Amino acid sequence: MSATPLSRTGNEASANSPGVQGAGRRLIAVTRDAGLARALQELKDEISVVIVPDLRQFSDEILRHGSNLALLDSAVVEDALPRLVDALTRQFPDLRLMVAGQSGEQTELASRIASERVFRFVHKPASAQRLKLFVEAAARGSQSRSAALEGAPPHPPSRLAFILAGLVAVCIAVAAAWLFWPEGAAARLNARDLAKLEQMMHQAADATAAHRFVSFDGSSSAELYRDVLTLDAVNEQAHAGLDNALDSAIGDARQALAAGQLDAATNTMEAVRLIDPDHRGLTQLTADVQAATTRALADSTARKLMAERQQQIEAALGEMSERIRAGALLDPEPDNAISHFLSAQNLSPGDPAVRSARNELTAALVAGGEQALQDKHVQDARRHAVAASRINNSATGLAALYWHLEEAETAAAAPPPKPRPLPSASEMARTLEAVVQVAPVAAPEPKELAPAPPPKPAEPVWVPGEGVIPVSQLTALRRGQADYPNEARVGQISGWVEMEFTVARNGSVKDVEVTSSEPRRTFDNAAVVAMRDYRFEPVTRDGQPVEQRARMRMRFTFQNQ
Numbered sequence: 001m002s003a004t005p006l007s008r009t010g011n012e013a014s015a016n017s018p019g020v021q022g023a024g025r026r027l028i029a030v031t032r033d034a035g036l037a038r039a040l041q042e043l044k045d046e047i048s049v050v051i052v053p054d055l056r057q058f059s060d061e062i063l064r065h066g067s068n069l070a071l072l073d074s075a076v077v078e079d080a081l082p083r084l085v086d087a088l089t090r091q092f093p094d095l096r097l098m099v100a101g102q103s104g105e106q107t108e109l110a111s112r113i114a115s116e117r118v119f120r121f122v123h124k125p126a127s128a129q130r131l132k133l134f135v136e137a138a139a140r141g142s143q144s145r146s147a148a149l150e151g152a153p154p155h156p157p158s159r160l161a162f163i164l165a166g167l168v169a170v171c172i173a174v175a176a177a178w179l180f181w182p183e184g185a186a187a188r189l190n191a192r193d194l195a196k197l198e199q200m201m202h203q204a205a206d207a208t209a210a211h212r213f214v215s216f217d218g219s220s221s222a223e224l225y226r227d228v229l230t231l232d233a234v235n236e237q238a239h240a241g242l243d244n245a246l247d248s249a250i251g252d253a254r255q256a257l258a259a260g261q262l263d264a265a266t267n268t269m270e271a272v273r274l275i276d277p278d279h280r281g282l283t284q285l286t287a288d289v290q291a292a293t294t295r296a297l298a299d300s301t302a303r304k305l306m307a308e309r310q311q312q313i314e315a316a317l318g319e320m321s322e323r324i325r326a327g328a329l330l331d332p333e334p335d336n337a338i339s340h341f342l343s344a345q346n347l348s349p350g351d352p353a354v355r356s357a358r359n360e361l362t363a364a365l366v367a368g369g370e371q372a373l374q375d376k377h378v379q380d381a382r383r384h385a386v387a388a389s390r391i392n393n394s395a396t397g398l399a400a401l402y403w404h405l406e407e408a409e410t411a412a413a414a415p416p417p418k419p420r421p422l423p424s425a426s427e428m429a430r431t432l433e434a435v436v437q438v439a440p441v442a443a444p445e446p447k448e449l450a451p452a453p454p455p456k457p458a459e460p461v462w463v464p465g466e467g468v469i470p471v472s473q474l475t476a477l478r479r480g481q482a483d484y485p486n487e488a489r490v491g492q493i494s495g496w497v498e499m500e501f502t503v504a505r506n507g508s509v510k511d512v513e514v515t516s517s518e519p520r521r522t523f524d525n526a527a528v529v530a531m532r533d534y535r536f537e538p539v540t541r542d543g544q545p546v547e548q549r550a551r552m553r554m555r556f557t558f559q560n561q
Contacts (some may be wrong), residue, residue, distance in 0.1 A: 026050070026066070027135055030058045031073035035125050036100060040071070042128035047135055055084075059091075068094055069138050071122070071131075074101030080280040081108055089117045096138040100124050193231050200224050204241055213249040214271035216345060217390045221245040222275050230399070246272055250281035254288070262292050263348075270350035274392065289350075309347050316344035317357045324364045330383055337361055338387055362388045362395035369401045370543060378408045400544050407537065464539045465546035468500060474550060477507060480533030482526045484556065495519050497527035498553045505545040507538045515551070527554045 026048040029040055040049050047069075052058050054076060062070070070088075077084055081099075088097060099109060100122040112118045120134045204224035207213075214220045218227075222245035228238040249272050256265040269285050276282075296302040323329065323337035330336055341361050344354050369384030385401050392398075488495070497517040501509050512531045514524045531554070538545035 027069040028061050028067045029071040039128040039131050069096050071098045074105040085112050197231050200228050213245040246279050266350045313344045313347050316340045362392045366397040366401050381405055464541040468549045468551050471550050471552035475537040478535040480530035482530035488522055492558045494558045495523050496553055496555045497523045500551045503536045503548045507536050509534045523556045
Protein backbone atom coordinates (compact mmCIF):
# COMPACT_ATOMS: atom_id res chain seq x y z
CA MET A 1 0.00 0.00 0.00
CA SER A 2 1.61 3.25 -1.08
CA ALA A 3 1.68 6.50 0.85
CA THR A 4 -0.22 9.54 -0.42
CA PRO A 5 1.87 12.67 -0.96
CA LEU A 6 0.23 16.00 -0.26
CA SER A 7 1.10 17.38 -3.66
CA ARG A 8 2.89 15.53 -6.36
CA THR A 9 4.02 18.74 -7.99
CA GLY A 10 5.16 20.15 -4.68
CA ASN A 11 7.02 16.96 -3.79
CA GLU A 12 8.84 16.78 -7.09
CA ALA A 13 9.75 20.45 -7.00
CA SER A 14 11.06 20.18 -3.47
CA ALA A 15 13.03 17.03 -4.12
CA ASN A 16 14.70 18.46 -7.20
CA SER A 17 15.25 22.02 -6.05
CA PRO A 18 18.82 23.16 -5.39
CA GLY A 19 18.09 23.80 -1.76
CA VAL A 20 17.18 20.20 -1.08
CA GLN A 21 20.02 17.84 -0.24
CA GLY A 22 18.96 14.22 -0.13
CA ALA A 23 16.43 12.86 2.32
CA GLY A 24 17.19 15.53 4.92
CA ARG A 25 14.57 17.88 3.33
CA ARG A 26 11.85 15.26 3.13
CA LEU A 27 9.33 14.91 5.96
CA ILE A 28 7.16 11.86 6.54
CA ALA A 29 4.19 12.54 8.84
CA VAL A 30 2.04 9.86 10.48
CA THR A 31 -1.35 11.38 11.26
CA ARG A 32 -5.09 11.14 10.65
CA ASP A 33 -5.72 14.64 12.09
CA ALA A 34 -7.23 16.87 9.36
CA GLY A 35 -6.08 20.08 11.10
CA LEU A 36 -2.50 18.87 11.42
CA ALA A 37 -2.56 17.71 7.81
CA ARG A 38 -3.69 21.18 6.63
CA ALA A 39 -0.88 22.84 8.59
CA LEU A 40 1.63 20.45 7.05
CA GLN A 41 0.22 21.11 3.60
CA GLU A 42 1.23 24.76 3.89
CA LEU A 43 4.88 23.62 4.07
CA LYS A 44 4.84 21.96 0.64
CA ASP A 45 6.69 24.87 -1.00
CA GLU A 46 9.46 24.67 1.61
CA ILE A 47 9.96 20.92 2.00
CA SER A 48 8.75 17.65 0.53
CA VAL A 49 5.97 16.34 2.80
CA VAL A 50 4.36 12.88 2.68
CA ILE A 51 1.47 11.95 4.96
CA VAL A 52 0.68 8.34 5.85
CA PRO A 53 -2.15 7.14 8.09
CA ASP A 54 -0.36 4.42 10.06
CA LEU A 55 3.06 3.20 11.20
CA ARG A 56 3.26 0.31 8.76
CA GLN A 57 3.08 2.67 5.79
CA PHE A 58 5.55 4.96 7.55
CA SER A 59 8.14 2.14 7.69
CA ASP A 60 7.51 1.22 4.06
CA GLU A 61 7.87 4.84 2.95
CA ILE A 62 11.09 5.54 4.84
CA LEU A 63 12.69 2.29 3.68
CA ARG A 64 11.77 2.81 0.04
CA HIS A 65 12.49 6.51 -0.36
CA GLY A 66 14.48 7.50 2.70
CA SER A 67 14.01 10.44 5.06
CA ASN A 68 15.80 11.94 8.04
CA LEU A 69 12.71 13.86 9.24
CA ALA A 70 9.49 12.45 10.68
CA LEU A 71 6.46 13.73 12.57
CA LEU A 72 4.50 11.24 14.67
CA ASP A 73 0.98 12.12 15.80
CA SER A 74 0.48 10.46 19.21
CA ALA A 75 -3.23 10.02 18.41
CA VAL A 76 -2.43 7.20 15.95
CA VAL A 77 -0.37 5.26 18.51
CA GLU A 78 -2.26 2.39 20.06
CA ASP A 79 0.66 0.98 22.09
CA ALA A 80 2.78 2.71 24.75
CA LEU A 81 4.18 5.88 23.18
CA PRO A 82 7.65 5.78 24.86
CA ARG A 83 8.18 2.19 23.75
CA LEU A 84 7.28 3.06 20.18
CA VAL A 85 9.66 6.03 20.18
CA ASP A 86 12.48 3.79 21.43
CA ALA A 87 11.74 1.23 18.71
CA LEU A 88 11.71 3.85 15.95
CA THR A 89 14.97 5.47 17.08
CA ARG A 90 16.64 2.06 17.29
CA GLN A 91 15.45 1.07 13.82
CA PHE A 92 16.28 4.47 12.25
CA PRO A 93 19.16 5.95 14.31
CA ASP A 94 19.64 8.96 11.99
CA LEU A 95 15.98 9.97 12.13
CA ARG A 96 15.06 13.39 13.53
CA LEU A 97 11.75 12.50 15.16
CA MET A 98 9.12 15.08 16.17
CA VAL A 99 6.01 14.09 18.13
CA ALA A 100 2.69 15.95 18.09
CA GLY A 101 0.31 15.59 21.01
CA GLN A 102 -0.95 16.99 24.30
CA SER A 103 0.76 17.81 27.59
CA GLY A 104 0.25 14.27 28.91
CA GLU A 105 2.25 12.75 26.06
CA GLN A 106 4.97 15.38 26.55
CA THR A 107 5.30 14.30 30.20
CA GLU A 108 5.59 10.66 29.13
CA LEU A 109 8.37 11.55 26.71
CA ALA A 110 10.25 13.96 28.98
CA SER A 111 13.39 11.80 29.24
CA ARG A 112 13.38 11.11 25.47
CA ILE A 113 13.07 14.82 24.72
CA ALA A 114 15.94 15.60 27.10
CA SER A 115 18.16 12.99 25.41
CA GLU A 116 17.06 14.21 21.92
CA ARG A 117 15.54 10.90 20.93
CA VAL A 118 12.54 13.16 20.34
CA PHE A 119 13.91 16.27 18.62
CA ARG A 120 10.87 18.47 19.28
CA PHE A 121 7.44 18.06 20.86
CA VAL A 122 4.67 19.86 18.96
CA HIS A 123 1.56 20.79 20.94
CA LYS A 124 -1.71 20.31 19.08
CA PRO A 125 -3.33 22.17 17.46
CA ALA A 126 -0.15 23.25 15.68
CA SER A 127 0.17 26.21 13.35
CA ALA A 128 1.98 26.03 10.03
CA GLN A 129 4.42 28.71 11.19
CA ARG A 130 5.41 26.74 14.29
CA LEU A 131 5.76 23.54 12.28
CA LYS A 132 7.94 25.37 9.76
CA LEU A 133 10.35 26.51 12.50
CA PHE A 134 10.63 23.02 13.95
CA VAL A 135 11.06 21.35 10.57
CA GLU A 136 13.75 23.79 9.46
CA ALA A 137 15.68 23.29 12.71
CA ALA A 138 15.42 19.52 12.38
CA ALA A 139 16.53 19.62 8.72
CA ARG A 140 19.57 21.77 9.53
CA GLY A 141 20.59 19.50 12.40
CA SER A 142 20.15 16.39 10.26
CA GLN A 143 22.30 17.74 7.43
CA SER A 144 25.07 19.01 9.72
CA ARG A 145 25.21 15.70 11.58
CA SER A 146 25.47 13.74 8.34
CA ALA A 147 28.28 15.98 7.09
CA ALA A 148 30.16 15.68 10.38
CA LEU A 149 29.88 11.91 10.38
CA GLU A 150 31.01 11.48 6.81
CA GLY A 151 33.73 14.17 6.87
CA ALA A 152 33.39 14.53 3.12
CA PRO A 153 30.78 15.46 0.51
CA PRO A 154 27.96 12.99 1.06
CA HIS A 155 27.18 10.29 -1.46
CA PRO A 156 23.75 10.43 -3.04
CA PRO A 157 21.47 9.02 -0.34
CA SER A 158 18.84 7.94 -2.81
CA ARG A 159 21.11 5.17 -4.10
CA LEU A 160 21.90 3.97 -0.58
CA ALA A 161 18.26 4.12 0.40
CA PHE A 162 17.34 2.10 -2.69
CA ILE A 163 19.91 -0.59 -1.85
CA LEU A 164 18.81 -0.74 1.78
CA ALA A 165 15.17 -0.91 0.76
CA GLY A 166 15.91 -3.82 -1.54
CA LEU A 167 17.80 -5.70 1.16
CA VAL A 168 15.09 -5.07 3.73
CA ALA A 169 12.39 -6.17 1.31
CA VAL A 170 14.21 -9.43 0.67
CA CYS A 171 14.72 -10.00 4.42
CA ILE A 172 11.05 -9.29 5.11
CA ALA A 173 9.95 -11.69 2.39
CA VAL A 174 12.22 -14.46 3.65
CA ALA A 175 11.18 -13.88 7.26
CA ALA A 176 7.49 -13.87 6.34
CA ALA A 177 7.82 -17.13 4.43
CA TRP A 178 9.72 -18.67 7.34
CA LEU A 179 7.30 -17.49 10.00
CA PHE A 180 4.02 -18.24 8.29
CA TRP A 181 4.86 -21.42 6.42
CA PRO A 182 2.47 -24.09 7.79
CA GLU A 183 5.30 -26.21 9.17
CA GLY A 184 7.60 -23.33 10.11
CA ALA A 185 8.26 -24.54 13.65
CA ALA A 186 8.93 -28.06 12.41
CA ALA A 187 11.57 -26.71 10.05
CA ARG A 188 13.21 -24.57 12.74
CA LEU A 189 13.38 -27.10 15.59
CA ASN A 190 14.72 -30.58 16.12
CA ALA A 191 12.32 -33.38 17.03
CA ARG A 192 12.90 -33.18 20.77
CA ASP A 193 12.33 -29.40 20.98
CA LEU A 194 9.31 -29.62 18.69
CA ALA A 195 7.68 -32.20 20.97
CA LYS A 196 8.32 -30.01 24.03
CA LEU A 197 6.90 -26.99 22.19
CA GLU A 198 3.69 -28.80 21.24
CA GLN A 199 3.21 -30.04 24.80
CA MET A 200 3.69 -26.56 26.28
CA MET A 201 1.31 -25.00 23.73
CA HIS A 202 -1.42 -27.48 24.76
CA GLN A 203 -0.75 -26.78 28.45
CA ALA A 204 -0.86 -23.01 27.82
CA ALA A 205 -4.21 -23.32 26.04
CA ASP A 206 -5.62 -25.33 28.96
CA ALA A 207 -4.33 -22.75 31.46
CA THR A 208 -5.93 -19.94 29.44
CA ALA A 209 -9.25 -21.79 29.37
CA ALA A 210 -9.02 -22.14 33.19
CA HIS A 211 -8.32 -18.37 33.52
CA ARG A 212 -4.91 -19.15 35.06
CA PHE A 213 -3.06 -16.33 33.33
CA VAL A 214 -0.10 -15.69 35.67
CA SER A 215 1.42 -17.46 38.65
CA PHE A 216 4.73 -18.07 40.37
CA ASP A 217 5.07 -21.82 39.79
CA GLY A 218 5.44 -22.10 36.01
CA SER A 219 1.93 -23.46 35.41
CA SER A 220 0.19 -20.33 34.06
CA SER A 221 -0.46 -19.60 30.40
CA ALA A 222 1.88 -16.57 30.39
CA GLU A 223 4.77 -18.59 31.81
CA LEU A 224 4.17 -21.45 29.39
CA TYR A 225 4.02 -19.17 26.36
CA ARG A 226 7.22 -17.51 27.55
CA ASP A 227 8.87 -20.97 27.76
CA VAL A 228 7.74 -21.67 24.21
CA LEU A 229 9.47 -18.49 23.07
CA THR A 230 12.74 -19.64 24.65
CA LEU A 231 12.63 -22.59 22.22
CA ASP A 232 11.14 -20.77 19.23
CA ALA A 233 11.60 -17.01 19.57
CA VAL A 234 9.62 -16.18 16.40
CA ASN A 235 6.53 -18.25 17.20
CA GLU A 236 3.70 -15.80 16.45
CA GLN A 237 1.06 -17.87 18.23
CA ALA A 238 3.12 -17.84 21.44
CA HIS A 239 3.72 -14.08 21.16
CA ALA A 240 -0.01 -13.47 20.77
CA GLY A 241 -0.83 -15.88 23.61
CA LEU A 242 1.66 -14.20 25.95
CA ASP A 243 0.28 -10.73 25.20
CA ASN A 244 -3.29 -11.94 25.73
CA ALA A 245 -2.42 -13.66 29.02
CA LEU A 246 -0.67 -10.60 30.45
CA ASP A 247 -3.45 -8.24 29.34
CA SER A 248 -6.03 -10.56 30.93
CA ALA A 249 -4.00 -10.69 34.16
CA ILE A 250 -3.86 -6.88 34.28
CA GLY A 251 -7.66 -6.84 33.82
CA ASP A 252 -8.09 -9.32 36.69
CA ALA A 253 -5.91 -7.15 38.93
CA ARG A 254 -8.04 -4.09 38.16
CA GLN A 255 -11.20 -6.02 39.00
CA ALA A 256 -9.64 -7.14 42.28
CA LEU A 257 -8.79 -3.53 43.14
CA ALA A 258 -12.34 -2.43 42.37
CA ALA A 259 -13.63 -5.17 44.69
CA GLY A 260 -11.29 -4.03 47.49
CA GLN A 261 -9.05 -7.11 47.19
CA LEU A 262 -5.70 -5.34 47.50
CA ASP A 263 -3.65 -8.47 48.22
CA ALA A 264 -5.00 -10.29 45.17
CA ALA A 265 -4.29 -7.29 42.94
CA THR A 266 -0.75 -6.97 44.37
CA ASN A 267 -0.05 -10.66 43.81
CA THR A 268 -1.18 -10.49 40.19
CA MET A 269 0.78 -7.28 39.57
CA GLU A 270 3.99 -8.84 40.90
CA ALA A 271 3.50 -12.01 38.82
CA VAL A 272 3.12 -9.90 35.68
CA ARG A 273 6.22 -7.88 36.60
CA LEU A 274 8.25 -11.08 36.99
CA ILE A 275 7.27 -12.24 33.49
CA ASP A 276 7.40 -8.90 31.64
CA PRO A 277 8.71 -5.96 33.72
CA ASP A 278 8.11 -3.58 30.78
CA HIS A 279 4.49 -4.50 30.14
CA ARG A 280 2.49 -1.48 28.98
CA GLY A 281 -0.19 -1.86 31.66
CA LEU A 282 2.13 -2.13 34.65
CA THR A 283 2.83 1.57 35.12
CA GLN A 284 -0.77 2.56 35.69
CA LEU A 285 -1.58 -0.60 37.68
CA THR A 286 1.39 0.00 39.99
CA ALA A 287 0.22 3.57 40.60
CA ASP A 288 -3.31 2.34 41.39
CA VAL A 289 -2.02 -0.35 43.78
CA GLN A 290 0.21 2.16 45.56
CA ALA A 291 -2.71 4.58 45.91
CA ALA A 292 -4.90 1.80 47.34
CA THR A 293 -2.11 0.82 49.74
CA THR A 294 -1.78 4.43 50.92
CA ARG A 295 -5.52 4.59 51.57
CA ALA A 296 -5.38 1.31 53.47
CA LEU A 297 -2.53 2.57 55.65
CA ALA A 298 -4.70 5.47 56.73
CA ASP A 299 -6.75 2.95 58.69
CA SER A 300 -5.11 2.08 62.03
CA THR A 301 -6.45 -1.48 61.89
CA ALA A 302 -4.97 -1.94 58.45
CA ARG A 303 -1.64 -0.54 59.64
CA LYS A 304 -1.56 -3.05 62.48
CA LEU A 305 -2.35 -5.95 60.14
CA MET A 306 0.34 -4.85 57.70
CA ALA A 307 2.91 -4.57 60.49
CA GLU A 308 2.06 -8.08 61.67
CA ARG A 309 2.33 -9.37 58.12
CA GLN A 310 5.72 -7.70 57.72
CA GLN A 311 6.96 -9.47 60.85
CA GLN A 312 5.75 -12.80 59.47
CA ILE A 313 7.53 -12.12 56.15
CA GLU A 314 10.78 -11.28 57.91
CA ALA A 315 10.55 -14.41 60.07
CA ALA A 316 9.88 -16.66 57.06
CA LEU A 317 12.72 -15.16 55.04
CA GLY A 318 15.06 -15.50 58.01
CA GLU A 319 14.23 -19.20 58.17
CA MET A 320 14.82 -19.46 54.42
CA SER A 321 18.30 -17.95 54.72
CA GLU A 322 19.15 -20.36 57.55
CA ARG A 323 18.10 -23.35 55.42
CA ILE A 324 20.15 -22.09 52.47
CA ARG A 325 23.25 -21.87 54.68
CA ALA A 326 22.55 -25.37 55.98
CA GLY A 327 22.15 -26.75 52.44
CA ALA A 328 18.50 -27.68 53.06
CA LEU A 329 17.17 -26.27 49.79
CA LEU A 330 14.78 -29.09 48.86
CA ASP A 331 14.71 -31.39 51.88
CA PRO A 332 13.34 -32.06 54.41
CA GLU A 333 9.68 -31.32 53.72
CA PRO A 334 8.20 -28.99 54.82
CA ASP A 335 11.11 -27.44 56.69
CA ASN A 336 13.29 -26.43 53.71
CA ALA A 337 14.33 -23.14 52.09
CA ILE A 338 11.66 -23.31 49.37
CA SER A 339 8.74 -23.87 51.75
CA HIS A 340 9.76 -20.90 53.93
CA PHE A 341 10.16 -18.67 50.87
CA LEU A 342 6.71 -19.66 49.58
CA SER A 343 5.24 -18.75 52.97
CA ALA A 344 6.69 -15.24 52.62
CA GLN A 345 5.66 -14.96 48.97
CA ASN A 346 2.08 -15.93 49.74
CA LEU A 347 1.92 -13.09 52.26
CA SER A 348 3.21 -10.37 49.88
CA PRO A 349 4.93 -11.30 46.60
CA GLY A 350 5.53 -7.64 45.77
CA ASP A 351 7.45 -6.90 48.96
CA PRO A 352 11.04 -5.76 48.16
CA ALA A 353 12.44 -8.26 50.67
CA VAL A 354 10.55 -11.09 48.93
CA ARG A 355 11.93 -9.99 45.55
CA SER A 356 15.48 -10.04 46.92
CA ALA A 357 14.92 -13.42 48.57
CA ARG A 358 13.62 -14.84 45.28
CA ASN A 359 16.92 -13.99 43.59
CA GLU A 360 18.91 -15.40 46.53
CA LEU A 361 17.03 -18.69 46.52
CA THR A 362 17.11 -19.28 42.75
CA ALA A 363 20.85 -18.55 42.70
CA ALA A 364 21.36 -21.16 45.42
CA LEU A 365 19.21 -23.70 43.54
CA VAL A 366 21.11 -23.17 40.28
CA ALA A 367 24.44 -23.53 42.08
CA GLY A 368 23.17 -26.68 43.79
CA GLY A 369 22.09 -28.14 40.45
CA GLU A 370 25.50 -27.48 38.89
CA GLN A 371 27.23 -29.08 41.88
CA ALA A 372 24.97 -32.13 41.63
CA LEU A 373 25.95 -32.52 37.96
CA GLN A 374 29.62 -32.39 38.88
CA ASP A 375 28.96 -35.12 41.46
CA LYS A 376 27.17 -37.22 38.75
CA HIS A 377 23.82 -36.92 40.57
CA VAL A 378 21.72 -36.15 37.50
CA GLN A 379 18.33 -36.76 39.12
CA ASP A 380 19.18 -34.44 41.99
CA ALA A 381 20.32 -31.78 39.51
CA ARG A 382 16.97 -31.95 37.72
CA ARG A 383 15.12 -31.46 41.02
CA HIS A 384 17.13 -28.28 41.62
CA ALA A 385 16.46 -27.01 38.07
CA VAL A 386 12.71 -27.65 38.24
CA ALA A 387 12.44 -26.00 41.65
CA ALA A 388 14.33 -22.91 40.44
CA SER A 389 12.16 -22.60 37.30
CA ARG A 390 8.97 -22.75 39.38
CA ILE A 391 10.17 -19.83 41.49
CA ASN A 392 11.64 -17.72 38.67
CA ASN A 393 11.90 -19.19 35.20
CA SER A 394 14.14 -16.31 34.13
CA ALA A 395 16.70 -16.83 36.90
CA THR A 396 20.32 -16.11 36.01
CA GLY A 397 22.17 -19.29 35.04
CA LEU A 398 19.03 -21.43 34.80
CA ALA A 399 19.20 -21.81 31.01
CA ALA A 400 22.83 -22.95 31.22
CA LEU A 401 21.91 -25.45 33.96
CA TYR A 402 19.24 -26.98 31.70
CA TRP A 403 21.77 -27.24 28.84
CA HIS A 404 24.24 -29.08 31.04
CA LEU A 405 21.45 -31.25 32.44
CA GLU A 406 20.29 -32.33 28.98
CA GLU A 407 23.87 -33.17 28.01
CA ALA A 408 24.30 -35.30 31.13
CA GLU A 409 20.97 -37.09 30.62
CA THR A 410 21.80 -37.77 26.97
CA ALA A 411 25.17 -39.23 27.94
CA ALA A 412 23.56 -41.35 30.66
CA ALA A 413 20.98 -42.73 28.21
CA ALA A 414 23.64 -43.89 25.74
CA PRO A 415 24.08 -47.70 25.77
CA PRO A 416 27.33 -48.88 27.44
CA PRO A 417 29.98 -50.44 25.16
CA LYS A 418 29.71 -54.20 24.80
CA PRO A 419 32.50 -56.07 26.66
CA ARG A 420 34.83 -58.20 24.54
CA PRO A 421 34.10 -61.91 25.04
CA LEU A 422 36.86 -63.97 26.66
CA PRO A 423 38.65 -66.41 24.32
CA SER A 424 37.78 -70.06 24.66
CA ALA A 425 40.26 -72.61 26.03
CA SER A 426 40.95 -74.01 22.54
CA GLU A 427 41.67 -70.52 21.17
CA MET A 428 44.05 -69.80 24.04
CA ALA A 429 45.85 -73.11 23.43
CA ARG A 430 46.26 -72.40 19.70
CA THR A 431 47.61 -68.92 20.44
CA LEU A 432 50.13 -70.33 22.96
CA GLU A 433 51.24 -73.04 20.51
CA ALA A 434 51.81 -70.43 17.78
CA VAL A 435 53.93 -68.35 20.12
CA VAL A 436 56.06 -71.35 21.16
CA GLN A 437 56.66 -72.45 17.54
CA VAL A 438 57.85 -69.05 16.32
CA ALA A 439 61.47 -69.43 15.18
CA PRO A 440 63.92 -67.20 16.94
CA VAL A 441 65.05 -64.27 14.87
CA ALA A 442 68.77 -63.68 14.51
CA ALA A 443 69.93 -60.49 16.07
CA PRO A 444 70.93 -57.93 13.44
CA GLU A 445 74.49 -56.78 13.22
CA PRO A 446 75.04 -53.57 15.12
CA LYS A 447 74.82 -50.50 12.96
CA GLU A 448 75.61 -46.92 13.58
CA LEU A 449 72.53 -45.33 15.07
CA ALA A 450 70.93 -42.51 13.12
CA PRO A 451 70.29 -39.29 15.03
CA ALA A 452 66.91 -39.22 16.67
CA PRO A 453 64.33 -37.06 14.90
CA PRO A 454 63.48 -33.81 16.65
CA PRO A 455 60.43 -34.01 18.94
CA LYS A 456 57.15 -32.92 17.45
CA PRO A 457 55.87 -29.62 18.75
CA ALA A 458 53.13 -29.94 21.33
CA GLU A 459 49.58 -29.63 20.06
CA PRO A 460 48.08 -26.26 20.99
CA VAL A 461 45.56 -26.42 23.81
CA TRP A 462 42.05 -25.55 22.65
CA VAL A 463 40.43 -22.86 24.80
CA PRO A 464 36.64 -22.93 24.27
CA GLY A 465 35.36 -19.73 22.72
CA GLU A 466 38.75 -18.71 21.30
CA GLY A 467 40.24 -19.24 17.86
CA VAL A 468 38.79 -21.25 14.99
CA ILE A 469 38.37 -25.00 15.50
CA PRO A 470 37.57 -27.80 13.02
CA VAL A 471 33.99 -28.97 12.93
CA SER A 472 35.15 -32.42 14.07
CA GLN A 473 35.50 -31.02 17.59
CA LEU A 474 31.80 -30.13 17.67
CA THR A 475 28.79 -32.39 18.16
CA ALA A 476 26.14 -31.87 15.47
CA LEU A 477 22.54 -32.19 16.65
CA ARG A 478 21.06 -31.41 13.23
CA ARG A 479 22.69 -31.34 9.81
CA GLY A 480 21.64 -29.08 6.97
CA GLN A 481 20.84 -30.55 3.55
CA ALA A 482 22.33 -28.74 0.57
CA ASP A 483 20.50 -28.38 -2.74
CA TYR A 484 22.72 -29.35 -5.68
CA PRO A 485 22.91 -26.31 -8.02
CA ASN A 486 21.24 -26.83 -11.41
CA GLU A 487 24.23 -25.62 -13.43
CA ALA A 488 26.50 -28.09 -11.58
CA ARG A 489 24.02 -30.91 -12.13
CA VAL A 490 23.73 -30.16 -15.86
CA GLY A 491 27.51 -29.93 -16.22
CA GLN A 492 28.08 -32.98 -13.95
CA ILE A 493 30.42 -30.85 -11.82
CA SER A 494 31.74 -31.83 -8.39
CA GLY A 495 33.51 -29.54 -5.93
CA TRP A 496 33.78 -28.27 -2.40
CA VAL A 497 33.25 -25.16 -0.27
CA GLU A 498 35.26 -24.30 2.84
CA MET A 499 33.50 -22.07 5.35
CA GLU A 500 34.00 -20.45 8.72
CA PHE A 501 30.99 -19.91 10.97
CA THR A 502 30.01 -19.13 14.54
CA VAL A 503 28.18 -21.55 16.83
CA ALA A 504 25.97 -19.36 19.00
CA ARG A 505 25.32 -19.95 22.68
CA ASN A 506 22.11 -21.83 21.84
CA GLY A 507 23.83 -24.08 19.29
CA SER A 508 22.55 -22.34 16.16
CA VAL A 509 24.85 -21.22 13.33
CA LYS A 510 25.44 -17.62 12.34
CA ASP A 511 27.98 -15.40 10.54
CA VAL A 512 28.74 -18.00 7.83
CA GLU A 513 31.65 -16.94 5.60
CA VAL A 514 33.07 -18.75 2.56
CA THR A 515 36.88 -18.80 2.78
CA SER A 516 37.60 -20.84 -0.37
CA SER A 517 35.79 -23.01 -2.89
CA GLU A 518 36.38 -25.09 -6.00
CA PRO A 519 35.04 -24.31 -8.57
CA ARG A 520 34.70 -20.72 -7.38
CA ARG A 521 31.15 -19.55 -6.59
CA THR A 522 29.53 -22.67 -8.06
CA PHE A 523 28.45 -24.20 -4.76
CA ASP A 524 28.92 -21.22 -2.40
CA ASN A 525 25.28 -20.22 -1.97
CA ALA A 526 24.02 -23.80 -1.53
CA ALA A 527 26.70 -24.48 1.08
CA VAL A 528 25.94 -21.33 3.09
CA VAL A 529 22.19 -22.04 3.11
CA ALA A 530 22.79 -25.63 4.27
CA MET A 531 25.30 -24.50 6.91
CA ARG A 532 22.75 -22.18 8.50
CA ASP A 533 20.44 -25.17 9.05
CA TYR A 534 23.02 -26.95 11.21
CA ARG A 535 22.62 -27.06 14.97
CA PHE A 536 25.37 -28.07 17.39
CA GLU A 537 25.75 -28.74 21.07
CA PRO A 538 26.80 -25.38 22.55
CA VAL A 539 30.46 -24.96 23.47
CA THR A 540 30.91 -24.25 27.19
CA ARG A 541 33.62 -22.59 29.24
CA ASP A 542 33.54 -22.71 33.03
CA GLY A 543 30.07 -24.18 32.87
CA GLN A 544 28.64 -21.37 30.72
CA PRO A 545 27.77 -21.56 26.99
CA VAL A 546 30.04 -19.41 24.79
CA GLU A 547 30.19 -18.56 21.11
CA GLN A 548 32.75 -20.53 19.11
CA ARG A 549 34.16 -19.92 15.65
CA ALA A 550 34.62 -23.10 13.58
CA ARG A 551 35.46 -24.19 10.05
CA MET A 552 34.16 -26.95 7.79
CA ARG A 553 34.64 -28.15 4.23
CA MET A 554 31.41 -29.25 2.52
CA ARG A 555 31.88 -31.53 -0.48
CA PHE A 556 29.54 -31.71 -3.48
CA THR A 557 29.92 -34.94 -5.46
CA PHE A 558 27.89 -35.30 -8.64
CA GLN A 559 27.56 -39.08 -8.34
CA ASN A 560 26.11 -38.71 -4.82
CA GLN A 561 24.24 -35.45 -5.29
